Amino acid sequence: MIAVPSPAIVSNRLEQQHYDWLKSRGISKKTADHFKLFASEKFFSRLSKPTAAVGFPYYRSGALVSAKYRSIEAKDFTQDAGGAHDFFGIDKIDKTAPLVIVEGEMDCLTAIEAGIMNVVSVPSGAPVKVADGKVMPSEDKKFGYVWNAREIIDAVPYVILATDQDGPGQALAEELARRIGKEKCRLAKFEWKDLNEAWLDDNPAALETPVERLNNIIDNAEAYPINGVSEATAYIDKINDLYSKGSGKGFSTGYPSVDNIYTVAPGQLTVVTGYPSSGKSNFVDQLMVNLARGQDWKFAICSFENQPEVHITRLMELYTHQSFYEGRSRMSKEVADDAFKWVNEHFLFIDTNGEEPSTLDSILTRARAAVKRMGVRGLVIDPYNYIEMPNADKSETNAISDLLTKVKKFCMTNDVHTWFVAHPSKINRSGVEQPRPDGMSISGSMAWWAKTDCGITIHRKDTFTELAVWKCRYRWVGTQGETTLIFNKTAGTYTENLDTF
Numbered sequence: 001m002i003a004v005p006s007p008a009i010v011s012n013r014l015e016q017q018h019y020d021w022l023k024s025r026g027i028s029k030k031t032a033d034h035f036k037l038f039a040s041e042k043f044f045s046r047l048s049k050p051t052a053a054v055g056f057p058y059y060r061s062g063a064l065v066s067a068k069y070r071s072i073e074a075k076d077f078t079q080d081a082g083g084a085h086d087f088f089g090i091d092k093i094d095k096t097a098p099l100v101i102v103e104g105e106m107d108c109l110t111a112i113e114a115g116i117m118n119v120v121s122v123p124s125g126a127p128v129k130v131a132d133g134k135v136m137p138s139e140d141k142k143f144g145y146v147w148n149a150r151e152i153i154d155a156v157p158y159v160i161l162a163t164d165q166d167g168p169g170q171a172l173a174e175e176l177a178r179r180i181g182k183e184k185c186r187l188a189k190f191e192w193k194d195l196n197e198a199w200l201d202d203n204p205a206a207l208e209t210p211v212e213r214l215n216n217i218i219d220n221a222e223a224y225p226i227n228g229v230s231e232a233t234a235y236i237d238k239i240n241d242l243y244s245k246g247s248g249k250g251f252s253t254g255y256p257s258v259d260n261i262y263t264v265a266p267g268q269l270t271v272v273t274g275y276p277s278s279g280k281s282n283f284v285d286q287l288m289v290n291l292a293r294g295q296d297w298k299f300a301i302c303s304f305e306n307q308p309e310v311h312i313t314r315l316m317e318l319y320t321h322q323s324f325y326e327g328r329s330r331m332s333k334e335v336a337d338d339a340f341k342w343v344n345e346h347f348l349f350i351d352t353n354g355e356e357p358s359t360l361d362s363i364l365t366r367a368r369a370a371v372k373r374m375g376v377r378g379l380v381i382d383p384y385n386y387i388e389m390p391n392a393d394k395s396e397t398n399a400i401s402d403l404l405t406k407v408k409k410f411c412m413t414n415d416v417h418t419w420f421v422a423h424p425s426k427i428n429r430s431g432v433e434q435p436r437p438d439g440m441s442i443s444g445s446m447a448w449w450a451k452t453d454c455g456i457t458i459h460r461k462d463t464f465t466e467l468a469v470w471k472c473r474y475r476w477v478g479t480q481g482e483t484t485l486i487f488n489k490t491a492g493t494y495t496e497n498l499d500t501f
Contacts, residue, residue, distance in 0.1 A: 012039040018054050021072040026199045027109045035089065035109065042069045044076040056105045058084040058123065059091040060148070068105065068123070084123035086145050094118050095155040100218060101176060103163040107195040114199065114214035126168035146179045147373040153180055160221045162188035162195060169194070177224050178415050179372045186221035250477045254290030257496050261469045261481035264291065266377060266415045268453040268477070269408055273422050273442055275434060278460045279487055281305070281382055283467070284419050286494050288378060289318040292346040299378040300370035302350040302363050304386035315343045317492050348374055352386070359388045360403050364410050371414050382421035400444035404451035422448060438470040454478065460487070465494065
């Protein structure tokens with residue numbers, strides 16, 4: 001339950017000292033009253049004492065759901081238990097007009113002062129954990145407010161991101177754009193740290209009034225950068241970062257011997273092939289669990305050959321290294337409950353048995369919703385041959401090429417890594433040992449080989465499982481090569497063959 005402030009507290013009217021503090025930040029009494037700001041006294045941990053504060057109420061569908069507080073004595077913040085999980089000001093939005101998103105309540109009030117009315121603020125400010133200009137996966141849960149506002153976000157014509165211009169602020173803009181959809185976003189760039197600082201800048205040499213300045217910032221917002229045609233200067237920050245840090249590696253698979261030839265990079269496509277019962281799906285499941293456990297990644301799974309309830313128990317077993325079903329090493333009910341909670345926090349399942357068609361467009365539409373809802377960073381489609389192909393008049397190679405182009409675009413636009421499982425086109429069932437397949441063995445082979453960023457084969461041989469990388473587009477992600485893993489049938493997990501070190 002979200003803690004709701006007492007109506008008696010919220011109804012405390014602002015006093016002159018509160019209005020004076022707001023005036024020092026360029027906020028008028030009219031705007032403060034419009035947003036129903038209220039007076040309070042709260043304990044602030046950084047100040048180590050209670051002080052007079054301005055309360056910022058958060059409403060959802062007209063109902064008060066939470067409040068945040070700003071000390072007027074010194075800069076410090078606190079909030080009601082449970083915190084706010086909605087945009088500040090979301091209840092005042094006109095769905096027919098562009099939506100402006102800023103980083104703090106004061107920036108929201110500032111925009112209103114400048115006559116920019118369709119504006120909201122994120123409830124939790126910029127993310128604390130940022131790496132290489134992006135939000136760390138451990139911060140994903142803080143973005144639930146995007147999902148809560150999805151109907152409004154989907155309805156407005158476009159969204160302008162006017163977050164702070166520092167590193168965390170730009171990482172916030174990147175994650176908001178990833179969840180909302182970069183094609184729907186515009187990005188505001190300006191020389192001040194935030195909108196309130198731009199509003200308060202009283203440089204006598206300025207050629208524009210504060211009202212003109214803020215409106216120009218919003219009006220000049222440009223389409224959010226998406227992979228396409230750009231000048232070299234658009235990449236200068238990344239070039240400088242590469243020069244100083246190097247290209248680095250993708251995320252670890254959890255197996256050092258595998259990491260030597262294959263790592264996982266956001267925004268890329270991996271095709272996984274191998275004969276039936278060779279362990280392709282098991283390996284992908286293990287990889288997801290390793291990334292979820294080690295990096296806190298979230299995943300959307302479209303599995304045509306596994307019912308969700310069965311797949312969930314499989315992920316629980318990989319997480320606990322214990323059996324879900326009766327027999328040796330069965331997990332206790334307490335362990336099972338904990339494992340289920342962990343799976344629920346890291347995985348969403350794209351239903352393949354409902355009314356939705358099994359077309360790629362339908363799958364990617366629901367995957368986009370998963371990005372918005374949970375911030376998923378990985379998508380699994382397993383296997384390819386269940387997907388309905390709409391281009392019956394095209395050759396198989398051309399139809400698969402179009403399909404993979406759509407998947408690649410989804411990966412790059414949403415910064416999601418996708419694993420696409422595909423069986424070889426011809427399978428020798430004579431019982432003799434079969435050669436290890438690769439990308440050229442899949443139906444429509446040239447497209448599978450050409451379009452994927454990484455291609456791997458899982459090939460069971462005697463008691464060992466070979467993992468071979470037959471394509472890796474970028475050398476900083478991996479390289480062609482192979483390693484050996486051991487599949488533990490009892491635990492259902494993969495371990496490394498120490499001889500490969």
